[in-house]
Amino acid sequence: xxxxxxxxxxxxxxxxxxxxxxxxxxxxxxxxxxxxxxxxxxxxxxxxxxxxxxxxxxxxxxxxxxxxxxxxxxxxxxxxxxxxxxxxxxxxxxxxxxxxxxxxxxxxxxxxxxxxxxxxxxxxxxxxxxxxxxxxxxxxxxxxxxxxxxxxxxxxxxxxxxxxxxxxxxxxxxxxxxxxxxxxxxxxxxxxxxxxxxxxxxxxxxxxxxxxxxxxxxxxxxxxxxxxxxxxxxxxxxxxxxxxxxxxxxxxxxxxxxxxxxxxxxxxxxxxxxxxxxxxxxxxxxxxxxxxxxxxxxxxxxxxxxxxxxxxxxxxxxxxxxxxxxxxxxxxxxxxxxxxxxxxxxxxxxxxxxxxxxxxxxxxxxxxxxxxxxxxxxxxxxxxxxxxxxxxxxxxxxxxxxxxxxxxxxxxxxxxxxxxxxxxxxxxxxxxxxxxxxxxxxxxxxxxxxxxxxxxxxxxxxxxxxxxxxxxxxxxxxxxxxxxxxxx
Amino acid sequence: xxxxxxxxxxxxxxxxxxxxxxxxxxxxxxxxxxxxxxxxxxxxxxxxxxxxxxxxxxxxxxxxxxxxxxxxxxxxxxxxxxxxxxxxxxxxxxxxxxxxxxxxxxxxxxxxxxxxxxxxxxxxxxxxxxxxxxxxxxxxxxxxxxxxxxxxxxxxxxxxxxxxxxxxxxxxxxxxxxxxxxxxxxxxxxxxxxxxxxxxxxxxxxxxxxxxxxxxxxxxxxxxxxxxxxxxxxxxxxxxxxxxxxxxxxxxxxxxxxxxxxxxxxxxxxxxxxxxxxxxxxxxxxxxxxxxxxxxxxxxxxxxxxxxxxxxxxxxxxxxxxxxxxxxxxxxxxxxxxxxxxxxxxxxxxxxxxxxxxxxxxxxxxxxxxxxxxxxxxxxxxxxxxxxxxxxxxxxxxxxxxxxxxxxxxxxxxxxxxxxxxxxxxxxxxxxxxxxxxxxxxxxxxxxxxxxxxxxxxxxxxxxxxxxxxxxxxxxxxxxxxxxxxxx
Numbered sequence: 001x002x003x004x005x006x007x008x009x010x011x012x013x014x015x016x017x018x019x020x021x022x023x024x025x026x027x028x029x030x031x032x033x034x035x036x037x038x039x040x041x042x043x044x045x046x047x048x049x050x051x052x053x054x055x056x057x058x059x060x061x062x063x064x065x066x067x068x069x070x071x072x073x074x075x076x077x078x079x080x081x082x083x084x085x086x087x088x089x090x091x092x093x094x095x096x097x098x099x100x101x102x103x104x105x106x107x108x109x110x111x112x113x114x115x116x117x118x119x120x121x122x123x124x125x126x127x128x129x130x131x132x133x134x135x136x137x138x139x140x141x142x143x144x145x146x147x148x149x150x151x152x153x154x155x156x157x158x159x160x161x162x163x164x165x166x167x168x169x170x171x172x173x174x175x176x177x178x179x180x181x182x183x184x185x186x187x188x189x190x191x192x193x194x195x196x197x198x199x200x201x202x203x204x205x206x207x208x209x210x211x212x213x214x215x216x217x218x219x220x221x222x223x224x225x226x227x228x229x230x231x232x233x234x235x236x237x238x239x240x241x242x243x244x245x246x247x248x249x250x251x252x253x254x255x256x257x258x259x260x261x262x263x264x265x266x267x268x269x270x271x272x273x274x275x276x277x278x279x280x281x282x283x284x285x286x287x288x289x290x291x292x293x294x295x296x297x298x299x300x301x302x303x304x305x306x307x308x309x310x311x312x313x314x315x316x317x318x319x320x321x322x323x324x325x326x327x328x329x330x331x332x333x334x335x336x337x338x339x340x341x342x343x344x345x346x347x348x349x350x351x352x353x354x355x356x357x358x359x360x361x362x363x364x365x366x367x368x369x370x371x372x373x374x375x376x377x378x379x380x381x382x383x384x385x386x387x388x389x390x391x392x393x394x395x396x397x398x399x400x401x402x403x404x405x406x407x408x409x410x411x412x413x414x415x416x417x418x419x420x421x422x423x424x425x426x427x428x429x430x431x432x433x434x435x436x437x438x439x440x441x442x443x444x445x446x447x448x449x450x451x452x453x454x455x456x457x458x459x460x461x462x463x464x465x466x467x468x469x470x471x472x473x474x475x476x477x478x479x480x481x482x483x484x485x486x487x488x
Numbered sequence: 489x490x491x492x493x494x495x496x497x498x499x500x501x502x503x504x505x506x507x508x509x510x511x512x513x514x515x516x517x518x519x520x521x522x523x524x525x526x527x528x529x530x531x532x533x534x535x536x537x538x539x540x541x542x543x544x545x546x547x548x549x550x551x552x553x554x555x556x557x558x559x560x561x562x563x564x565x566x567x568x569x570x571x572x573x574x575x576x577x578x579x580x581x582x583x584x585x586x587x588x589x590x591x592x593x594x595x596x597x598x599x600x601x602x603x604x605x606x607x608x609x610x611x612x613x614x615x616x617x618x619x620x621x622x623x624x625x626x627x628x629x630x631x632x633x634x635x636x637x638x639x640x641x642x643x644x645x646x647x648x649x650x651x652x653x654x655x656x657x658x659x660x661x662x663x664x665x666x667x668x669x670x671x672x673x674x675x676x677x678x679x680x681x682x683x684x685x686x687x688x689x690x691x692x693x694x695x696x697x698x699x700x701x702x703x704x705x706x707x708x709x710x711x712x713x714x715x716x717x718x719x720x721x722x723x724x725x726x727x728x729x730x731x732x733x734x735x736x737x738x739x740x741x742x743x744x745x746x747x748x749x750x751x752x753x754x755x756x757x758x759x760x761x762x763x764x765x766x767x768x769x770x771x772x773x774x775x776x777x778x779x780x781x782x783x784x785x786x787x788x789x790x791x792x793x794x795x796x797x798x799x800x801x802x803x804x805x806x807x808x809x810x811x812x813x814x815x816x817x818x819x820x821x822x823x824x825x826x827x828x829x830x831x832x833x834x835x836x837x838x839x840x841x842x843x844x845x846x847x848x849x850x851x852x853x854x855x856x857x858x859x860x861x862x863x864x865x866x867x868x869x870x871x872x873x874x875x876x877x878x879x880x881x882x883x884x885x886x887x888x889x890x891x892x893x894x895x896x897x898x899x900x901x902x903x904x905x906x907x908x909x910x911x912x913x914x915x916x917x918x919x920x921x922x923x924x925x926x927x928x929x930x931x932x933x934x935x936x937x938x939x940x941x942x943x944x945x946x947x948x949x950x951x952x953x954x955x956x957x958x959x960x961x962x963x964x965x966x967x968x969x970x971x972x973x974x975x976x
Contacts (some may be wrong), residue, residue, distance in 0.1 A: 001856060003506040006574035010506070013578050014498030016662055018491040033598055035831040038601035039624065044608040050858040053578075056851070060582065066850075071588045079595070082842075084587040086494040090501050094548065094582045096796050099504030099572040100559045107567070109519055110555030113526035120872075123904075138528070147840035157689055163586060179689055181665025192840055198814075201645055201839070203668055203691035205853030302842075308584050309842055325688075343523040351689070351839060352635035353568075353682055360552075363544070368489060370538040371774040487617030 001053065004409070009053050009381055016060070017089065021072060024386070025459075029075040030434045035065045038178035056432065074455040075433040077463065079277070080246070080274045081381075081407070081451040085306035091364035091457045092308055095357040100354045115144055115359035121366060122301070122313055126279035128288035129292045132315040134344075140314040143349040144358045148273035149194035150464050151314040153324060156185060156198045159267030161325035165236040166265070175370055180204065184466055185238040188217040188252055190245040192271065198240075199423035205234070215248050215402060217241070221254030226264060238267045241294070243287060244275025247438035248402035251275070270297045272313070277304035278406050281375050287405070295321065304381070304407070305374060306453065307361045314425055323348040329460020381407040381450040384460050388448055391464040397471060401440055407450035410440065413471060419478060424472045431462045489541065497541050504548070505577065506555050511948075517563040517920045521555045529594060557922070561793070562943040566924045567952065568762045569883040569895070573794035578600035578795055579852035583845040590843045593831035597760060600832050601849035603632055609854060610789070610801055614767035617780045620803040622832075623877045629826060630803040636761035637682035639786035639802040640841055644673060644686045644726050647755030648782070649813040653726040654753070665714075668692065672717055673726040676705040676731040676740055680759065686728075693722070703736050703928065707728070707744030715754060726755045727781070731775060732763025735935070736890035736898045739763070739775055740797045746781020761800070765792035766870070766894050769863050775893070783809065792869070792895070794941065795849045811836040824844040869895040869938040877935055879952040885959060889928055895938035898928065901959060904949060905932035907966060914958045921951045 042062045071082045088343040102111030118132045121143025123133050134141030157222070160183060160439070161470050167179050180203060187195040189208040197208030207227055207266070209217050226236050238483045239261050241252040261268040270291060276299020291297055298314040303309040316322055323345075347353050369377070385407045392398045392411045401410040413419045422448055424437050489497070529551050540885070559570045590599030604622045607630025611621050622629030633639045648671060655667050668691060675683040677696040685937045687694030697705050697713055716722050728748050729740040751755040758779060764787020766772040780787055786802040789795040803811055811833075835841050857865070877892045889898040900908045912925050912934055926933050936951070 001574040002509060003510045003574070006577070007502055007506045009574075010581070011499045013581045013585075014502060017581060018495045018498070021583055033597050035593060035597070036601070036624070039605050042605060045607075045612050046859055048859045051576075051855045052863050053856065056575075056855050064598045064602065064894045065588075065683075067596070067601060068586060069594065069595070069596040071586075078942040079589075082587055082589045084584075086489040086491070086497070087541075087544075089494070089581070089584045092500070093501050093505060093581055096572075096577045097501075097508055098556060098559075099570055099796055100557055101567075101570045101797060105523060106557065108555070108557040108559070109521050110526060110552045113524070113555060114552065117527050117530060120532075124533050146843045149840045151838065154894070160691070175669065177665060177669025178799030181663065200825055201689065203648070293524070305626055308587055308838075309589060309844060322957070351641065352633045352637045352798075354637075356797060361842045365543050366534040367539045368541060370535045372536055373538050383616075423888055427920065472893055 002157050005053070010059070013338060014340065021084075024070055026324065027065075027076065028431050029070050029073040030428065030431045031067050031069060031432075037067060038063065040109050069434070072452050072454070074452040074459040075389075075463065076451050077448050078434045078436045078451070080303050082309055083304060083306045083366060083368070084453060087364040087368040088306060088308040088361045093358040095360050098357055100357055102355050102357060103347040104345040109359070111355075111357045112346055112357070114357075114363060115346065116141060116344055118141065118359045118362040118366070119315065122362065123315055124289065125142060125371060126276065127285055128297065128315060131317045132297065137177060139319060140317045141319050141344070141345055142313060142317060145298070145312040145314050145350060146352075147309045147312050148192070148271055148298055148300055148412060149284055151273055151296070151312055152195055152240055152269060152352060153198040153201055154297075154314070155267065155269040155296040155316070156175060156202050158169070158321045158325040159238040159269075160202055160204060161266065162206065162321055163235065171380065179235065180372065182233060182235040183237050184473050185227065185240070186222065186236065187240040187310050188242055188245065190215050190250060191240060191242050192246050192260065192273070196241045196273070204237075211250065215245060217251035217252040219253060219260055220261055222257055226260070226266075236266050240268065240269045240271055243270060244270035246274070248445070249404060249406055249408040251405070253355055254288075254290025255292065258290045262293050267296070269292045270294045272297065272299040274300065274303050275406055276313075277374075278299060278378050280305075280371060281378055284406070285380075294322060296397075301362065301365075305365070308366050311361055312360050319344075320351070329414055336427075354461045377453070381455075384450045384457065385409050385448075386454060387405070387457060387460050389452075391460070395468060401443065401445045409448040410438070410445045411448060412443070412445050413475075417442075418445045419474070420446065422478065423467075424469055425473055426474055427467060430466070430470065432466055466469075493541070500545070508773055509572075512558055513563065515524050515553075515558050515561065516919050517558050517561040517588060518919045519555050519648060520919075524929060525555060526551065529787065530829075536647040555797050558944070561941050562940040562947040563921045563951065564935050564939050566922045566939070568837065568937055570790050570797055571790050571794045572796050572941060573853060573857070574769065574959045575644055575852040575856040576794060576796040576849045576923045579848040581862040583848050588845060588965055590678065590845060591797040591835040591841050592833040596845070599845045599847070600834055602845075602851060603834065604629060604832055606847040606850040606854070607631065607801060607803065610850065611803055613859060614764065614776065615724055616785065616803060619805045620785065621928050625709060627807060628799055628803060628805045629832070631787070631805050632835055632850075633802050633838060634840075634887060635757055635800050636680070636786055636788055637685065639784070639800055639906045639917065640682055640690055640728055640757060640759055641686040642802070642838065643784040643786075643804070644690050644692075644728075646813040647757075648690055648692060648803075648946065650755065650809055651753070655723060656963035660877045667723065671723045671725050672722045673728070674710065674713065676730055678703050679728060679730050680734050680761070683728045683759070692725075703976040705740040705745065707741060707748055708743055710748055714748070724752060725756050726901075728757045728759055728801070731760035734781065734896060736893055736928055736933070737896040738890060739893070742776075742778025746778045746942060750781055755784070756782045756868065760785065760787040762788065762791050762892055763863075764801075765789060768793075768859060769866055772866075772894070780896055786872075788803065788963060789850065789853075791864065793853070794865060799846050807832075807837070811883065865941070869943075872938045872943060873897050873936075873943065875945060875948050879948070883956060885963070888932065889933045897936040898926070899936060900931070900933050901963075905930075907932065907962070908932045909967065911955075911959055911962055915955060918954070919961060920954055
C-alpha cells in the first residue's frame with residue numbers, strides 16, 4: 001500500500017468509523033459469540049502473499065464486529081466509561097502518522113514538551129496545588145501513563161526506594177532485604193485491585209484499611225492499623241487513597257488521612273482514576289480537598305474527559321522521587337541537553353521505555369471542547385445518573401446502595417443476593433443494555449455507570465423501564481418458585 | 489465536533505499524514521529547537537471556550553513539527569527502527585474508533601481472541617516451538633505487551649513468584665523476605681537497561697554476566713557466576729538472554745545457556761526486541777535456535793515488522809506461570825465464562841489493567857504485506873546495512889567494530905574516543921542525518937541503524953559520503969590542533 005492508496009483507504013476508514021459511531025445504538029451492545037468463536041473463522045497461518053485491503057476490510061463486519069462489546073453504545077452502563085471523542089481520534093491519527101518514540105527529550109522534543117505543558121493545563125483545570133505543576137522550573141510536574149495501575153505502581157516504587165534510603169540512614173544495622181520485608185503499603189478495602197497488584201509486583205506487604213459505612217477510609221481507621229503495625233516492627237511507607245472507588249464511587253477522607261501520612265513519613269498517592277475528571281467543575285472540586293498533602297496524584301482523562309484510551313494523567317510534587325528510583329543511563333540514550341536541568345526524559349517516570357505522542361490527544365480535546373465543553377459533558381453524566389437514581393427511588397421494590405455523587409448508581413432489588421444475581425443475569429442475557437455488579441461488604445449490588453458520550457435521558461428511561469420489566473418478570477417466577485419450594 | 493465534521497476533518501488528516509510521509513525526506517531529520525521552546529508558543533491555560541479545528545490544525549506545522557525528530561525520515565539512522573506502515577495506521581484508526589478496553593474476554597471477546605490467534609500466526613512465522621502457541625487448548629500462548637521492558641518485567645516477576653513458592657517448599661525455614669533477599673537475576677553486560685530496571689522494580693539483585701569478544705554471553709561465563717553465587721548462598725532464578733543487543737546486535741549463545749538454565753531451575757527469558765522480526769526469514773532463523781529451552785520469548789513487531797508502536801509480542805510456555813503470579817479477581821471484573829478454561833483474560837498477563845485492540849494492527853499488516861512482503865522488508869534493510877559496511881571497509885580511516893548480522897553497523901574512525909565523539913557531534917550538528925553512539929567496552933562507537941521503511945540505497949550512499957566528508961574536515965582540524973598543542 002502506497003501513500004496514494006492510503007489516501008483512498010484512510011478516507012474509507014474515516015467514513016466507516018463515523019458510520020459505526022453514528023449508528024452504534026442499533027448494534028446489540030453485548031455480543032452473542034461464545035468463547036473460541038474467532039479461530040475457526042480465519043486461516044491457521046498468515047498468508048504468504050499480500051491480500052487486498054478490500055479482503056481485510058470486509059472481514060471487519062464479518063469477523064470482528066460480531067465479537068465486539070460496544071463500549072460507546074448509549075446502552076453500555078458497565079465498568080466505568082472509556083472516553084472517546086472525534087478530536088481525540090484525529091489526534092491519535094496524527095500521533096500514528098508522526099510515529100515518533102518519545103523516551104527522551106531528544107528522541108522528539110515536541111513529544112516531551114507538549115506533554116509537560118498539557119499536564120500543567122490539566123492540573124490548572126482541576127486547581128491542583130502549584131507544587132504539582134512543572135511550570136518553567138518547578139520540582140514537580142505531570143506525565144501521561146498508560147493506566148492508573150501504572151501510576152499506582154510507579155508511586156509505590158518511588159516510595160519504596162525513598163523509604164529504604166531513609167531507613168538505611170536511620171538504622172544502618174538493617175539490610176535492604178530486612179527493610180523490604182518490613183515495608184507495608186495500605187489502601188481502602190474498597191480500593192481497586194491494581195493497588196494490591198502494585199504491592200505484589202513491588203514485593204512488599206499490603207494491608208487493607210477498613211472503610212466506614214459510607215465506604216470511605218477515615219483518619220482513625222488508618223491511625224489504628226498504623227499503630228498496630230509499627231508496634232510489631234513493620235515499616236508503613238505508602239498509602240493509596242481513592243477518590244471515586246470502583247465499586248460505588250466513594251471518597252476517602254483526604255483531609256484526615258493526609259496529615260497522618262505526612263507526619264508518619266508515608267507517601268500518599270491519590271487514585272482518582274474515574275472521579276478526577278469531575279474536578280474540572282467547581283461544584284465537585286471540594287472532593288479533591290486535601291490533595292495538598294499528597295505526594296502523587298492520578299486520574300484518567302481516558303475514562304471521563306473525552307480523551308481516547310490510553311491517557312492516564314499523573315502528577316508528583318518532586319520529580320526527583322520518580323527519577324531517583326529508576327534512573328539508568330546507557331550511552332545510546334544519552335543526549336546533549338540532558339545534563340542541562342531544563343529537559344525532561346520521561347522514560348525515568350514510567351515502566352516502559354518507549355512512549356507515543358499521547359499529549360496530542362489532550363491538546364486537541366482541551367482546545368476543541370474548551371473547559372466549558374468538558375464541564376458540560378461531566379455535568380450531563382452526573383445529571384443522568386441522578387435521573388436514574390430518581391427512577392430507582394420511585395420504585396419501592398428497589399434500593400439505592402451508596403450515595404450517588406457522580407455518574408455511578410449502585411442499586412439492587414430489596415431481597416437476597418441470589419435474587420439480584422438473577423436480575424443481573426436476566427439483564428445481561430437480554431443484551432439490550434450491559435451492566436456489571438459489585439460487592440459492597442457482603443451485598444451483591446448492580447452498578448449503573450453513565451458511560452457513553454452520546455447517552456441521553458431517553459436511553460436512561462429506556463434502561464430503567466427495561467430493568468423494571470425484567471424485575472417484574474423475575475419476581476413473579478421467583479415467588480412462584482419460592483411458593484413451590486414451600487409446598488414441597 | 490459531530491460525525492459529519494469528523495468525516496471532513498478525518499479526511500483532511502489522512503491527506504496531511506500521507507503528505508507528511510511522502511515528503512518526509514525534505515524535512516530536516518533532527519529539529520533545531522532548544523529545550524523549553526514550546527511553552528512560550530502556546531497559552532498558559534486551556535481555553536474556556538472551544539476553538540475550531542482549523543486553529544488547532546494550523547498549529548501542527550507551527551508548534552509541533554519544528555520540535556519533531558522525524559523517525560521515519562530515510563535519513564534517520566538512530567536507535568533502532570520504529571515501525572510504521574499504512575496498513576498499521578488504518579488498523580490503529582479502527583482500534584480508536586471501536587475504542588473498547590479489552591482487560592477480560594467479556595470486555596470485548598474479539599479483542600482477546602484476535603490477539604491470541606495473531607500471536608499464533610506470528611509464532612508460526614518465526615517457527616516458535618509448538619509449546620509457545622495457544623492453539624485450541626495449549627498451555628502456552630502469546631500476548632501483546634506495550635514494550636519489551638514490560639515483557640522482561642512480567643517474566644521476571646513470574647519467575648520470582650515461581651521460585652519463591654518452590655524454595656518455600658524445599659526450605660520451609662526461610663521467610664519470603666529471606667528468599668527475596670537471596671534471589672539473583674542475570675543478563676549480559678550488553679543487555680538493555682530495561683533488564684536492570686526490571687530487577688530494580690521487582691526488588692531483587694541483578695548481576696551482569698561478562699560477554700565474550702563477540703559481545704555474546706556463552707555458557708561457561710554464566711556457569712562461572714552461578715557457581716560462585718550458589719556457593720555464597722544466593723538463589724539464581726532468572727536469566728535474560730538477548731538476541732540482537734542494543735549496542736551492536738550481538739547474540740547470546742542460547743544453545744549453551746538454555747540447558748544450564750533448565751538444569752538450574754532458572755527461568756530463561758529471551759529478549760529479541762529488535763532482531764526477532766528477522767526470524768521470519770529462513771536464513772536468519774538459526775539465530776533463534778535454543779528458544780526451545782526458554783520459558784518466555786519476546787520481540788517487537790513495532791520495531792522492525794511494520795506494525796506501528798506499540799506492539800511487543802511475548803510468548804510463554806506456561807500461561808499459568810503468568811496468571812499465577814498476578815491473578816486477582818474483584819467481582820466487577822468477573823464474568824460468566826471465566827471459569828470455563830476456554831477464555832483468556834489478558835489482564836492477568838500484563839502490568840496495566842486496560843488494553844487497546846492492538847492485534848488489529850498485526851492482522852492488517854500480516855495480511856496486507858503477506859509473509860513474503862515482510863521478508864522483503866527485512867532483507868532490504870539487511871542488504872542496506874551490508875552496503876554501508878562495505879563503504880566503511882573501503883575507507884581505511886575507519887573500522888567496523890562488531891559483526892554486521894542484521895540492520896545495524898557499528899563503526900568508528902581509527903583513533904581516540906574523543907576523535908569519534910567529535911565526529912558524531914559534527915554529524916548530528918549538521919542534521920542531515922541522525923545517529924546515536926554506544927560504548928563497546930571502553931570504546932566509543934557510532935551506531936548506524938537502518939530504520940526507515942522507505943530508506944533506499946541512495947540514502948545510504950548519501951549518508952556515507954556525508955560522514956566521510958565530515959571526517960575529512962574533522963581530521964584536518966584535529967591534526968592542526970594536535971600540531972598546535974605539540975608546538976605549545
